[in-house]
Amino acid sequence: xxxxxxxxxxxIMGLMIYILYFVGYLNNFxxxxxxxxxxxxxxxxxxxxILILCNKIxxxxxxxxxxxxxxxxxxxxxxxxxxxxxxxxxKRANNLALTGVSSTQSFTDTESDVVLNNNEEVLYELNDSxxxxxxxxLYENIDNIEGSKIxxxxxxxxxxxxxTAGYFIIGKYIxxxxxxxxxxxxxxxxxxxxSVNDNEWYEIEGVINVIEDNTGSKTIAITPTTIESIESENxxxxxxxxxxxxxxx
Amino acid sequence: MTEIKDIAIIFSAIxxxxxPFLMLGSLIAAIxxxxxxxxxxxxxxxxxxxxxxxxxxxxxxxxxxxxxxxIPVARKLLKKGVGIxxxxxxxxxxxxxxxxxxxxxxxxxxxxNMSVFWYRxxxxxxxxxxxxxxxxxxxxxxxxxxxxxxxxxxxxxxxFHSHDNHHHExxxxxxxxxxxxxxxxxxHHSNDIENRPSKxxxxxxxxxxxxxxxxxxxxxxxxxxxxxxxxxxxxxVLLPQNIWDYFSSNSVLSIxxxxxxxxxxxxxxxxxxxxxKSLLANFSEQSVLAFLILGPMIDVKNxxxxxxxxxxxxxxxxxxxxxxxxxxxxxxxxxx
Numbered sequence: 001x002x003x004x005x006x007x008x009x010x011x012i013m014g015l016m017i018y019i020l021y022f023v024g025y026l027n028n029f030x031x032x033x034x035x036x037x038x039x040x041x042x043x044x045x046x047x048x049x050i051l052i053l054c055n056k057i058x059x060x061x062x063x064x065x066x067x068x069x070x071x072x073x074x075x076x077x078x079x080x081x082x083x084x085x086x087x088x089x090x091k092r093a094n095n096l097a098l099t100g101v102s103s104t105q106s107f108t109d110t111e112s113d114v115v116l117n118n119n120e121e122v123l124y125e126l127n128d129s130x131x132x133x134x135x136x137x138l139y140e141n142i143d144n145i146e147g148s149k150i151x152x153x154x155x156x157x158x159x160x161x162x163x164t165a166g167y168f169i170i171g172k173y174i175x176x177x178x179x180x181x182x183x184x185x186x187x188x189x190x191x192x193x194x195s196v197n198d199n200e201w202y203e204i205e206g207v208i209n210v211i212e213d214n215t216g217s218k219t220i221a222i223t224p225t226t227i228e229s230i231e232s233e234n235x236x237x238x239x240x241x242x243x244x245x246x247x248x249x
Numbered sequence: 250m251t252e253i254k255d256i257a258i259i260f261s262a263i264x265x266x267x268x269p270f271l272m273l274g275s276l277i278a279a280i281x282x283x284x285x286x287x288x289x290x291x292x293x294x295x296x297x298x299x300x301x302x303x304x305x306x307x308x309x310x311x312x313x314x315x316x317x318x319x320i321p322v323a324r325k326l327l328k329k330g331v332g333i334x335x336x337x338x339x340x341x342x343x344x345x346x347x348x349x350x351x352x353x354x355x356x357x358x359x360x361x362n363m364s365v366f367w368y369r370x371x372x373x374x375x376x377x378x379x380x381x382x383x384x385x386x387x388x389x390x391x392x393x394x395x396x397x398x399x400x401x402x403x404x405x406x407x408x409f410h411s412h413d414n415h416h417h418e419x420x421x422x423x424x425x426x427x428x429x430x431x432x433x434x435x436x437h438h439s440n441d442i443e444n445r446p447s448k449x450x451x452x453x454x455x456x457x458x459x460x461x462x463x464x465x466x467x468x469x470x471x472x473x474x475x476x477x478x479x480x481x482x483x484x485x486v487l488l489p490q491n492i493w494d495y496f497s498s499n500s501v502l503s504i505x506x507x508x509x510x511x512x513x514x515x516x517x518x519x520x521x522x523x524x525x526k527s528l529l530a531n532f533s534e535q536s537v538l539a540f541l542i543l544g545p546m547i548d549v550k551n552x553x554x555x556x557x558x559x560x561x562x563x564x565x566x567x568x569x570x571x572x573x574x575x576x577x578x579x580x581x582x583x584x585x
Binding site: 006010017020026028029030034037038040041044047048051052056057060065066068069071072075076078079080082083084085087088091174176177178179180181183239 | 251252253254255257258259260261262263264265266268269270272457460461463464465468471472475476479481482485486488514515516517519520521523524
């Protein structure tokens with residue numbers, strides 16, 4: 001009987017992975033590159049469950065600690081759509097530093113240097129597919145981008161010790177493998193025009209300036225021209241291996 | 250309430266991320282169990298301790314598994330009779346020096362600080378070899394693995410499977426399948442001489458045998474992974490804000506703090522480079538190096554998993570020696 005329960009458990013785990021995938025939530029737990037591994041595991045769970053139910057795999061001893069197996073099933077239900085709270089983003093920004101704000105990213109690329117040649121007419125419009133790569137490019141070319149225009153959407157982080165006084169951050173969670181390693185990637189915005197709220201979603205259009213952050217290093221900041229409150233959207237962007245993608249823009 | 254949901258999300262993410270690699274590790278362990286005899290493994294390992302330890306290192310480079318997947322593989326190697334120095338060096342080195350992790354570290358630090366990449370690689374090699382050799386001296390001829398019933402077949406025979414040259418007691422035939430087709434003491438091997446199976450049947454039996462062992466290995470570690478992931482996710486969410494600010498200015502203290510941090514947050518070794526890179530903004534290179542070397546070798550999640558396979562005293566020794574060796578390596582580098 002216990003073995004049959006184990007077989008059913010394996011089938012439930014396999015099905016849960018596929019349900020998360022088909023409703024689009026698996027992307028909120030894992031980076032895209034990890035999803036294929038998860039789907040393969042789902043198949044192995046399903047096959048193993050069926051083999052256990054068919055008595056092809058048997059004599060598996062279940063001990064008291066096997067009760068822990070139920071925890072992932074409960075937790076996946078509690079996790080719901082897999083969207084972390086924005087309160088946690090502030091904590092992450094403090095404890096894990098800010099990926100985009102406090103350090104430069106990725107490989108330099110001569111092609112991108114050519115593109116960024118102090119052209120004030122350049123407009124950087126960030127979306128989910130180019131969010132990380134564009135921010136990387138901006139931080140890498142910090143000396144050449146002053147005066148460029150930018151449009152960015154994301155959630156706000158205010159009132160933390162890592163932010164220069166008079167500024168707030170607009171950004172998103174950046175995920176490398178799974179949300180357990182999520183940090184915050186974003187950009188400083190000068191607090192003017194209107195007073196924005198903490199942990200809310202905005203679209204900001206503005207001009208890029210180079211300033212000194214509170215550690216004395218050069219960083220980029222937006223002087224906003226328009227700030228618009230928007231509905232919450234996908235809060236995750238993913239770490240990409242830009243130089244493998246060929247197209248850096 | 251938001252904290253509970255955040256804990257559930259992080260926990261689920263760790264499980265969803267780790268399960269495939271744990272499955273892969275269990276599969277490798279199952280293949281070792283079924284296809285490679287203890288004698289063959291022991292013969293492959295050099296007799297000289299240093300060379301043997303280096304063989305463990307080589308295995309760590311060749312088998313690209315992360316810190317979750319490496320535990321069942323290392324346990325299987327130790328069960329098959331390889332020395333502690335080989336098994337432990339393999340277990341500690343693999344999550345740092347395997348090609349996937351090397352690539353992600355190179356990618357993260359290429360344009361920021363390449364020395365972090367090289368010192369992480371060197372640290373991974375030196376620390377894992379040192380810990381492996383020290384533990385092999387401390388635990389020479391001592392039993393370090395727990396008896397795990399889950400791994401034992403209940404067929405009444407005191408061995409497993411499909412090696413070429415053995416007989417079951419009471420059965421006068423060779424067999425090529427798992428032993429889980431026995432009922433009581435009656436043998437129902439599908440490749441009985443009188444009833445030789447078709448090629449297809451033999452292959453499917455072999456696959457089922459591999460899956461059978463994979464499931465056993467997987468279950469033996471998965472319950473501990475669940476407990477470890479639960480602790481890690483609670484720590485991640487409930488860690489107070491600004492906790493590290495007070496320590497980042499003192500370089501020796503910051504090394505210790507980032508080692509503890511790496512231990513507590515239990516990140517996958519393929520993703521910790523990116524976090525390590527962002528930590529460079531507030532912490533010294535040496536502290537970040539300590540974070541990047543210690544994290545893949547040992548963390549809360551893996552401690553719980555190890556406690557399911559190794560005796561408690563050994564696990565405590567392992568953790569203590571890793572902490573001390575990483576600290577000395579990083580501090581030594583700072584002084585030099």
